[in-house]
Amino acid sequence: xxxxxxxxxxSSNTFGINAKALSLARIRSEADIAALLQDPALQAQxxxxxGGGSNIVLTGDVKPLVLKVEIMGKRxxxxxxxxxxxxxxxxxxxxxxxxxxxxxxxxxxxxLALIPGMVGASPVQNIGAYGVxxxxxxxxxxxxxxxxxxxxxxxxxxCAFGYRDSVFKHASTPGEASGAQALGLKDRALITRVRFxxxxxxxxxxxxxxxxxxxxxRNVDVPSALQIYEWICEIRRAKLPDPxxxxxxxSFFKNPTVSPEQCEDIIQRDPKIVHYQLADGSVKLAAxxxxxxxxxxxxSIGNAGVYDKQALVLVNRGGAANPVTGGEVMTLAKAIxxxxxxxxxxxxxxxxxxx
Numbered sequence: 595x596x597x598x599x600x601x602x603x604x605s606s607n608t609f610g611i612n613a614k615a616l617s618l619a620r621i622r623s624e625a626d627i628a629a630l631l632q633d634p635a636l637q638a639q640x641x642x643x644x645g646g647g648s649n650i651v652l653t654g655d656v657k658p659l660v661l662k663v664e665i666m667g668k669r670x671x672x673x674x675x676x677x678x679x680x681x682x683x684x685x686x687x688x689x690x691x692x693x694x695x696x697x698x699x700x701x702x703x704x705x706l707a708l709i710p711g712m713v714g715a716s717p718v719q720n721i722g723a724y725g726v727x728x729x730x731x732x733x734x735x736x737x738x739x740x741x742x743x744x745x746x747x748x749x750x751x752x753c754a755f756g757y758r759d760s761v762f763k764h765a766s767t768p769g770e771a772s773g774a775q776a777l778g779l780k781d782r783a784l785i786t787r788v789r790f791x792x793x794x795x796x797x798x799x800x801x802x803x804x805x806x807x808x809x810x811x812r813n814v815d816v817p818s819a820l821q822i823y824e825w826i827c828e829i830r831r832a833k834l835p836d837p838x839x840x841x842x843x844x845s846f847f848k849n850p851t852v853s854p855e856q857c858e859d860i861i862q863r864d865p866k867i868v869h870y871q872l873a874d875g876s877v878k879l880a881a882x883x884x885x886x887x888x889x890x891x892x893x894s895i896g897n898a899g900v901y902d903k904q905a906l907v908l909v910n911r912g913g914a915a916n917p918v919t920g921g922e923v924m925t926l927a928k929a930i931x932x933x934x935x936x937x938x939x940x941x942x943x944x945x946x947x948x949x
Contacts, residue, residue, distance in 0.1 A: 595619055595629040595636065603656065604917065607647035608710055610841030610910045612917045615644075615660035622664045622685075624738060624745065624786055630661075631743040641740055642949065643784050645684065645712035649719060649843055649946045653920030656949055663714050665786050668694050672789075679733050681789045684714025688721075692823070695792065701819030702731050702792035705799050708830040710837060710844055714785040718762040719945070720755045724826055725799040729755035733789040740782055758848050758945055798822055804829045833904045841910030841918065842901065846927065847881040847942040860938060881942055882906035888933040895929060896922035924948065 601618040604610055617639075619630055631637045640658035644650075665683035668691060672679035678700045682691050688711050692703045705726035715721075717735055721728050732750050739746065754761040754777070762785070764778030798817050800806065808825040809817055817825070835842050852860075857877040860867055864887065868880035885891070885905040892902040897912030897919070908926060910918040931942050 595626065595633060597636065597659070601660070603644075603647070603652060603660075604914070606644065606662070607650055607652055607843075608837035608841060609647075609651060609843050609920075609923065610837075610914055610917050611652045611920050611923075613652040613655050613920070615656045618660040618662055620662045620664050621784065622666075624665075627661075627738045627740075627784060627786075628743060631740070641781065643714075645715045646687070646710060648711035648837070649715060651843065651920045651923050651946050651948045653924065653948060661784060663712065663784065665714070667787075670698070670700070675794070677794055678792045679789055680792060681787055682713045683787055684712060684785045686713045687711075688713055688716055695790075696820055696823055700792045701796045703790065704819045704823035705826060706731075707823050707826045708834075713788050717753055717755075717785065717788060718760055719758055720753075720760050722758070724802050724805060727755070727757075729753075731790050731792060733791040735785055735789065736787045737779075737783045737785045740784055745786075757851070834907060835901055835903075835909055840901075841913075842907050843946045845881075845906045845945055846908045847885070847906060847930075848945055849878050849881045850884075850940050850942060851876050851878050852940070853877070864938075879940070880906075884934050884938055884940065884942070885930055888930070888937055890930055890933065895926040898922040898926040900926070900930070920948070 598618045601615045603615055604612045621627055641661055642656055642658040643661045643663060645663050664685040666685050667683040668686060669681055670678060671681040680695055680700055689708050691713055692707050695703050705724040706721060709721050709723060716728050729750055734747055734749050736747050761777060762779050762783060765780045766778040805825060854877055857869055868883040870878045872878055882905045890900045891905040893900050894911055899909050899911040901907040901909050908923060912918050927944055934940055934942050
């Protein structure tokens, strides 16, 4: 196993933060993981799994051994009367997978178009957009235990999916908690392949205002999967910066969920607040609206800024030549959290992993 030293990571994180991996191993197959774990020195090192770097904030050089996941491959692995089962390597680009499924006649992922990152990160974050979450289309995944070297497979229940949450985001605390918290796989597992359940009885997932505007403007009653895919690409490109042009990590904060009573209290003070009723009776508030209402859109701290078209996105205003630092990003994030808490009594939770 070749381990590279002092590897620049500026091009390996979508914020474009200038940091390096003190040591890095490229994982292109399960055999690479086995070889790494057979080396006593490497096996004992703390490890950090890196995919597309679209959901991280690097606050300095990465000291653990970085495992850069580059496992490729896309294929149809199964078919039933109800669904197609599609498998992709963890190193595949997520958006390219979405496009590939539609090109091959397997609809279902179109609402998740243009989400940055790699396939292996999708179940970790339980990515979601425009009414669809990964768990709605998930079949199973393969992974390797980085402690024992054993391969294992998890179904949806075993992944313990929640809102931008999964078993991979929790450390194991046996005897002290239950569920995902007790069986946590944080820093213990490397996902190698993910399989998706794409139903043959496909129905468009509509309901979001932006999609409805597109549908009405195109005079389409029941859009196809390809039409939804194209609309969502248009919507996201209009609202969100391309990381290749302006460094960012996508939506920086989770949309907070409150009780109907809490929502009504906020509506009394701020009638225009954007909110969505959830199936369990709770209410999801638009974090971007909360941040905008506090006056942060377009503002900056150092080279960290709030995107002027979408307050939920923090951006690198310094570009590649004078890039934002992780410290500047987190200083801005904390200032935003303080403003939102002081005005609305809500604590915004960041989505990216801070390294």
